[in-house]
Structure formats: C-alpha cells, structure tokens
Amino acid sequence: MDATGYEDIVCTRLNLYELLMAQLDPDSIVMGKKILSFEENELGVNVCCSDNTIYCGDILVGADGIQSRIRQVLYRTLSKRGLLSRSDKERFTPHYVFVAGVAKQQSPEKYPALKRPFVHFSTVVGPKGTGWHAVNIPDDQICWAMWKPVDRSGLSQEESFENVEFDHTEPVVKSFRSMPCPLGGLMGELVDTTSDDLRSQVYVESRLFDTWYHGRTVLLGDACHSLLPWAGLGEANEIHDAVVLANCLLELKDLSLRNITNAFKDYYAQRYPRVKSQFSSTRTATKLVVGQSFTERLTRYAFLNWLPSSMRQRMFDDHAAYRPQVSFMPKAENRGTASVVPMKPTRRWTEEEVTRRISTVWGRRSTI
Known part of the structure; x- marks a missing residue:
C-alpha cells in the first residue's frame, strides 16, 4: 500500500465479471459465440461464428487468450502472404x-x-x-x-x-x-x-509474439504475449494493454485503414517494449517457485529467508511504477511513495467530448 497509496482488493474472477458487466449495456454483449474465421474488406471486418451468424465491425480485437482463434486465423493469412516472422510460425509448446x-x-x-x-x-x-x-x-x-x-x-x-x-x-x-x-x-x-x-x-508457456496487428485486426493480452503465472504479471499486462489500446482508439479522427493502422502501431510501440522487459521477472519468479536444480533451490531459500524486506519492496515498487490510465476518465492521483513511470501524454477527455467522439467517429457505421 505504501508504494501506490491504494489498498489491495481481492475478489473472485466471478465477482470482477459481475462488477464489469454491471457497467455495460446488456444488449451490447453477446455470449456463447465461437469464432471460426474472419475477413476484412474496405468497409470493415466480418466475423463468422460456428452457429452460422456473421457480425460486422470496424475493427476486431483478439483478446481470446493464449489459444487465440483470432491470432491463428490472422497468422495463417499473413503466412500465406509471406508477411509472418519466423518466430511467429513456431508451434505452441506449453510448458x-x-x-x-x-x-x-x-x-x-x-x-x-x-x-x-x-x-x-x-x-x-x-x-x-x-x-x-x-x-x-x-x-x-x-x-x-x-x-x-x-x-x-x-x-x-x-x-x-x-x-x-x-x-x-x-x-x-x-x-x-x-x-x-x-x-x-x-x-x-x-x-x-x-x-x-x-x-x-x-x-x-512463456511466449512473446512479434506480430500484434495487421489491417483492422489487433491482438491483446495472452493472445500476443503469454507470461508464466508465478510472477503475477500476466493479468496486469492484459489490463495495461486494454488501457493503452483504448487511449489510442479514442484519438482516431476517422475509421480509415490508415488511421486505424497508425493507432495499432502506437499501441504496439507503447506496449511491446514493456511486455518484453517483464519476461525476465517472470523467468526469475518461475525458478523461485518451480525450480528443482541445486542452484534454484538455494536461490529460493535465500530469497525467502535472507533477502531484506527493503529489497523485496523495491522489486514491488518497480512493477507498481508503471500505471497507464485511460484518458476518458478522471486521472487517479499518486498517493504512494513510489515514483510513477511517465506515460505518453494524452489529452484528458471530458464525458461530453467522449460521447461526441464516439458518436462522430464510431457511429458512422450505422450510415453505411
């Protein structure tokens, strides 16, 4: 709490879902759908589901986990065009x-x-x-x-x-x-x-993909970076992805492919280096929890018994210093002792401005 100035709140995932769902229009959420494929055209993205339903949108955000169907379809398309990196072609090999x-x-x-x-x-x-x-x-x-x-x-x-x-x-x-x-x-x-x-x-598995977006499709969370869970960084990075992507999308002036690509590129530039830096922390935490070699056992014993609490606090402060905030809500003040990593400057939007921009930019599809 000293580092951030805010208390830690613990709840079940179900409680969190209920809290988030209560803030949304129930009619805007469709459950029980399995995406089989999608294709893009000059107007947007068409998504085909297993029940033969088709949904149309301006962009497609693949936030469907480490076994992301969106990523699989996207990478298959890019591979056929020779646009997929060699590392992204490697098979999924869970640990x-x-x-x-x-x-x-x-x-x-x-x-x-x-x-x-x-x-x-x-x-x-x-x-x-x-x-x-x-x-x-x-x-x-x-x-x-x-x-x-x-x-x-x-x-x-x-x-x-x-x-x-x-x-x-x-x-x-x-x-x-x-x-x-x-x-x-x-x-x-x-x-x-x-x-x-x-x-x-x-x-x-521990996996960082190089390709996070193409065209009108963008990946988020485990779909583009999977961190082993022992450092507790996976969920935090997923939330950070969503915050930064939301800020980039709110800056859109129109829904042209050029502007959407620039927004995705900005999102990638802000998030990829940060996620990449998290992998060293994840590897260290994994060795502490599941490591079986003599060196790993000794390191675990030293960490739990000899490492000063001040050093542990410093490690936590490093993680707590990164706190991106959505630009369309009042900014949370820094109440803690830890410094905060400077974020890319974003305009603070009022509620009226947010409503107007959503209506002006994202509401155009209804007229197509």
Missing part, C-alpha cells in the same frame, strides 16, 4: 498445465485462515516441477490451483494443442487429491466443493 478454481464457502473451524482479516497466499513446491497453492478470500471462500509440467512423451511433434479439452480437469486433479492443503485438509476436498463452472484448466 505447464494449470487447474484452478474457487471452492464454495468453507468452515472457518476447518480452515482457521478464513478468520484472518488478510489474504494469505500459501504455496507448496512439489517434486519435478509440480506444485499447488490455496488462498483465503472474502466470504469464507478459498481459491486454489495446482500445476504440473506437460507430459509430451505420448505426443507426436505434429500433434497440436489446439484441440486439447480445456474443461477436462480430472486427469490433472487426480495427481493432487491426496496432497495436504496448506490451509488445512486435503486438496481433493477443495476440488470436490468447487462447481464445474468455477473450475478451469489452461496450458501455459
């Missing part, structure tokens, strides 16, 4: 498989950590790159996760992870059912009190 969930309300008597006023992250470093953790959160709930290296022994080099069943979590879970939960009981007990819609599986 770890993660299963995470939120258990329903638990008994504070069984899990004393629930009585505490603060959140505690309790992690167990297992053998051979495995591990699990549990976190107490408000409303007597517990977030949990378990991970293990991906076993490629039964996979051919040609086999793709595009068709992996991401909702089929039991093969991973069964390896951890009898493991002791750091907050009490067994990990299997938390899994059994977690509904299917609050349990998910994801394959993760």
Whole structure:
C-alpha cells in the first residue's frame, strides 16, 4: 500500500465479471459465440461464428487468450502472404498445465485462515516441477490451483494443442487429491466443493509474439504475449494493454485503414517494449517457485529467508511504477511513495467530448 497509496482488493474472477458487466449495456454483449474465421474488406471486418451468424465491425480485437482463434486465423493469412516472422510460425509448446478454481464457502473451524482479516497466499513446491497453492478470500471462500509440467512423451511433434479439452480437469486433479492443503485438509476436498463452472484448466508457456496487428485486426493480452503465472504479471499486462489500446482508439479522427493502422502501431510501440522487459521477472519468479536444480533451490531459500524486506519492496515498487490510465476518465492521483513511470501524454477527455467522439467517429457505421 505504501508504494501506490491504494489498498489491495481481492475478489473472485466471478465477482470482477459481475462488477464489469454491471457497467455495460446488456444488449451490447453477446455470449456463447465461437469464432471460426474472419475477413476484412474496405468497409470493415466480418466475423463468422460456428452457429452460422456473421457480425460486422470496424475493427476486431483478439483478446481470446493464449489459444487465440483470432491470432491463428490472422497468422495463417499473413503466412500465406509471406508477411509472418519466423518466430511467429513456431508451434505452441506449453510448458505447464494449470487447474484452478474457487471452492464454495468453507468452515472457518476447518480452515482457521478464513478468520484472518488478510489474504494469505500459501504455496507448496512439489517434486519435478509440480506444485499447488490455496488462498483465503472474502466470504469464507478459498481459491486454489495446482500445476504440473506437460507430459509430451505420448505426443507426436505434429500433434497440436489446439484441440486439447480445456474443461477436462480430472486427469490433472487426480495427481493432487491426496496432497495436504496448506490451509488445512486435503486438496481433493477443495476440488470436490468447487462447481464445474468455477473450475478451469489452461496450458501455459512463456511466449512473446512479434506480430500484434495487421489491417483492422489487433491482438491483446495472452493472445500476443503469454507470461508464466508465478510472477503475477500476466493479468496486469492484459489490463495495461486494454488501457493503452483504448487511449489510442479514442484519438482516431476517422475509421480509415490508415488511421486505424497508425493507432495499432502506437499501441504496439507503447506496449511491446514493456511486455518484453517483464519476461525476465517472470523467468526469475518461475525458478523461485518451480525450480528443482541445486542452484534454484538455494536461490529460493535465500530469497525467502535472507533477502531484506527493503529489497523485496523495491522489486514491488518497480512493477507498481508503471500505471497507464485511460484518458476518458478522471486521472487517479499518486498517493504512494513510489515514483510513477511517465506515460505518453494524452489529452484528458471530458464525458461530453467522449460521447461526441464516439458518436462522430464510431457511429458512422450505422450510415453505411
């Protein structure tokens, strides 16, 4: 809190979704759609879905995760035209498989950590790159996760992870059912009190793509940069992407391909170097949590037992210093002790100006 001047707030992803959805017009959100392909023309982008519906828009933002269908279609098109870099042609090769969930309300008597006023992250470093953790959160709930290296022994080099069943979590879970939960009981007990819609599986790797945009299509978050989760930087960078991209789009004077490309180029120039610099922090955190070599074990012990708290605080301050803010909302003041990295100057738009620009620039499609 000293670094930023703001308290940390912890909630479940479901609570965050509900909060965000409450700010939006329900009629503008369409759920349950799977994009199969898209194509661009002089008027915009047409998106084709698996239920044979077609949607038209001025731009397409691929924010659909590490297995991004938008990225796959975009890269396939660019590859045919000879416009895709060699590194972006490499296959998806995940390092770890993660299963995470939120258990329903638990008994504070069984899990004393629930009585505490603060959140505690309790992690167990297992053998051979495995591990699990549990976190107490408000409303007597517990977030949990378990991970293990991906076993490629039964996979051919040609086999793709595009068709992996991401909702089929039991093969991973069964390896951890009898493991002791750091907050009490067994990990299997938390899994059994977690509904299917609050349990998910994801394959993760450390990957930074070079191509983030082309034409009227742009990528965001894990779709263009995937960070291993142990540094806690993945979600933060996704939010930063959205903030910077929103600022760039608000500066558009019209919806011509030239201006849209310039906006995407500005977004890339602001975000790519920052994301690239985050990979070193991610690699260090990964070694601390899952590293198994003698050097990595020694480093982990030294970090947890010998590293002065002032140095840990300095590491946090470095991450907290980067705070892009949307230009269409009142600017948040810096209440903390940490310095703030200067952002590219943007005009502060009033609510009336934002409404006018959206109507003037983005409202033109209705007349086409």
